[in-house]
Amino acid sequence: MKFRGQYRSTILAMLLLATVINYIDRSALSIAMPFITHDYHLSASEKGIIFGAFSVGYAMFNFLGGYFSDRFGGRSVLSWSMSGWSVACALTAAVSGFWSMLVLRIVFGMGEGPNAATSNKVVNTWYPIGERASAAGIAQSGGPIGGALAGPVVGFLALAFGWRAAFMVMGVLGIGWVLLWRRLSTELPAQHERVSPAELAQIEAGQEPARVKHGQKVSIREVVTKRAVLTTGISLFCYNYVLFFFITWFPSYLVDARHISLKNMSLVSSLPWITGAIGFMTGGLIVDAIYRRTGRRMMSRKIVLVTSFLIAAACVALTGIVDEVWTAVAVMTIAIGFLMLAGPAYWAIIQDSVPRHQVGTASGFMHGLANCSGIVGPAITGFLIQSTGSFVSAFVLAGAVGLIGSLILACFVSSKEQMGVPTPA
Template sequence: MEQPESSRPRRTRVRWLIVVLIAVATAIAYIDRANLSVASDQMQQELGFSDELKGIMLSSFFWTYALFQLPGGWLVDRFGPRLLYPLAVLWWSIGTAATALVRGFAGVIGWRLVLGVGEAPMQAANARVVSEWFPRKERAFASSIFDTGSEFGSALSVPLVTLLIALVGWRGSFVVTGALGLVWVAVWLWIYRSPRRQRWTNQAEVDYIEQGGGRTEEKELGDDGRQPMPWRHLFRYSTTWALVAGYTCRGVIIYFFITWYPDFLVNQQGFSLLQLGLFGAIPGLAAMVANWLGGLLSDWLVRRGTRLALARKIPLVVGMLGASTIALASVAPNPVAALTFLTLSYCSVAIATGALLSLPADVAPSPRNVASLTGVQNFGSQLGGVIGPIVIGFLIGTGQYAYVWPLLFAGAMSVIGAAIYAFAVKIEPLDEQRPMLR
């Protein structure tokens, strides 16, 4: 006889604690990578390098971050996020703190490369955790929550690092921000397990996750016998390549805010260091709310019966088109208008995030392909991170029209990205029997 609803144990909500935990890790990662952009003027004065070299320095993190996306995702699928995640955070925390020891341009480049290696598995681990801990109808919002860490970290890095530079100098700022990850590692090792093994979850929550499409490895590999697709076979599909291309376009927008954004406000719009600290966080803080709204919209569409592909593409396409307003900041009549256009752009690209980060779990053929496919997708974002800062640096270096051409370039990339998500990405599980490329 079925147990009455009133007598069933109340479902625990441990999954929300888990997603907050990975959001905190994401925030720490973005503080560590954005520290350099805030401190770069002071470093440039002390170490002595040109704007062109500054662009290369700001881009260098993404060289190894992009390169190690592919092995990083594979390693997460191979060993699981419980082990790989804390090792990655420990690695990148050391790379951040060690930047305080540099004596020249080459040293900065070297430790940024170390930082890139450490942060490479993060996004894949986040996606794997969400795919295991959340049913399909909550996945986009959960993804938007952990990605909120990127906006929060980017926004917090401006006032935090500004304050740290004032108190302990730019070298000390790297030591302090690098130490944040060590605390997180201890908390992660204490708390994190898979849903069936986590001591605080009850069976009601585990059933809710698994019956709603949560991709726990124990269920899909144990009960159904579904085996992961070989890693190299992921590249047989046009959807895989479209995920890379779309994320490359988005990466140009996102990493403008991580690299050249403080320079634009200070050197183009005339912000003082104090004004940068007070107002520079506005786009990132507003984007946090937009990120949640985009994830809620996608999940709401799923719950009301909208096809999964349409529920993901609506926020994706609308968000990427809206992000093109970044181009208007280059011709804004005053600093307030410029900051307004930048905020609108950042909010628009954030609206797309929850749906975008859900895509690997939506199309992966097995739970043990989710992190690998996320790593492949995130490789595209890092291509944008490599290309964007260098192109913008050299366009600025020409001395013509200041930021007009750089921001027109960024706006054009957002429109191209919208077209890719609208027409090239197929949101359905990859089928080993129907590869779309030969």
């Protein structure tokens, strides 16, 4: 993948930064919650409702954001999305209690919802076929990078200046990103003065022409009834089940089952995020390298996704069984690394499976369906732990769900469903 001397690298850097900010902002409430609880005396049930409220707005606007990006363009929707969640983040500093925080958390989820699908739409617009998986992987790697940075960044701001200041700083950072994005980007590469004719020809070579213009309607029914889109969404649901299991319960597992101190837990739990960032960045590069070597587009996506997801699923199940705490941490770190390695292939498969004017809608539908796991997965895990008195069954179930997700995609998504685009020379 070529980075130097290409203006699309600037666009990709902005998408990466947007996702980093997205995940830091998303994690800020969890990190600041002990301070907020001290001020407002929130009960455990109230905190649970506030945490869950994010997923309500988020899953809804995964789909709507993707649909809007097909109608109005990825650049515009991403601008409004970042503006909305940044304002909601900053306004968190002004909450007066449970209800105002609940409303803001829903609005915050609505603002962040379009980010992934809209980013995928921008990648589809700005990158040639042989580089899309790499670009999607780098853009989405901002998630684990932001997850790793959230604790130190938000924690330092909250301790040094107060939790309200932390939310205000992150809100201002997001608005600054929007101003820079509007200055550096255009909706189409052909509209940008810094995109050379040679780069434009490279971007457009072999691409399927967009069949509708922004502002025209996209048939939602046509998108969601495609087998590849629905199957990929179900597989990503399983993927996100494993991811949400890690995000929501792995820290508690370290403290409650393995008796690690809170200080050590905050450091240890960041290790999987680091390997995850590396996995997301390299996963797309591997996919594109296989495609350029073989010319087999869907095969290059599936072989990386299925193999990596199977390894991740096995490691997650094994984590709950091993005896030593540091072995469990090491195995879970490997699991998240391979899980993230599989991630870019999902976004590439969606781009391969629908026409260009449906990429945003298909990405949003897939992502929205997948994020429903964030509502049901943690609850199922909690029930298992409470009923069995152990984390073992929860780890094994998460591994089994990962196995199902990988096999579904392996069996029911085929190269026959990809859009007809010439193979590389």
